[in-house]
Amino acid sequence: xxxxxxxxxxxxxxxxxxxxxxxxxxxxxxxxxxxxxxxxxxxxxxxxxxxxxxxxxxxxxxxxxxxxxxxxxxxxxxxxxxxxxxxxxxxxxxxxxxxxxxxxxxxxxxxxxxxxxxxxxxxxxxxxxxxxxxxxxxxxxxxxxxxxxxxxxxxxxxxxxxxxxxxxxxxxxxxxxxxxxxxxxxxxxxxxxxxxxxxxxxxxxxxxxxxxxxxxxxxxxxxxxxxxxx
Numbered sequence: 001x002x003x004x005x006x007x008x009x010x011x012x013x014x015x016x017x018x019x020x021x022x023x024x025x026x027x028x029x030x031x032x033x034x035x036x037x038x039x040x041x042x043x044x045x046x047x048x049x050x051x052x053x054x055x056x057x058x059x060x061x062x063x064x065x066x067x068x069x070x071x072x073x074x075x076x077x078x079x080x081x082x083x084x085x086x087x088x089x090x091x092x093x094x095x096x097x098x099x100x101x102x103x104x105x106x107x108x109x110x111x112x113x114x115x116x117x118x119x120x121x122x123x124x125x126x127x128x129x130x131x132x133x134x135x136x137x138x139x140x141x142x143x144x145x146x147x148x149x150x151x152x153x154x155x156x157x158x159x160x161x162x163x164x165x166x167x168x169x170x171x172x173x174x175x176x177x178x179x180x181x182x183x184x185x186x187x188x189x190x191x192x193x194x195x196x197x198x199x200x201x202x203x204x205x206x207x208x209x210x211x212x213x214x215x216x217x218x219x220x221x222x223x224x225x226x227x228x229x230x
Contacts, residue, residue, distance in 0.1 A: 044227065140212045
């Protein structure tokens, strides 16, 4: 009987030890999971805040570029009318002749998005928000980048050679080599028409992209607020 009592006490003690070990393991796992979730949440919050900054900067840039494109469109139309009416040349036209040779890029930044892509988009837990961000960058911004590339190729292969054919660069812009020849040049007239139309289209692209950015920023701000409260 004494042996049985000793064995029973030992068994209870052993079971108690096992229970304590199991509880300790479960607590350790819970703490580890909590730490991992905390790190993951902090990483996601940081990514969203950085993406918000990039989108705000891109929005500001698009506003600036939109105004510049609108100005190019207005100036281009003024030059078209001047040439169509065959009005005399004056030095103030040099800045208008510069229009086809100027920068038609959108100048957007993609670095934060590319970093997030390298890390893996699973960093953003909200599936709907993640898809909206991907649609904005791959869809909307992708269109702008594609238009930039097409324009850059056309500029290098056609527009720039035509520009240097008819003009020489000055401190004020571009001065025609022979103004009378320019008045009857269908080649330059076509380039100018294309640039005027492109400026109008690019300004529209900017405005459409700004609307898309604002909508995504609302969702990002909402998600940041939720994450910050936890």
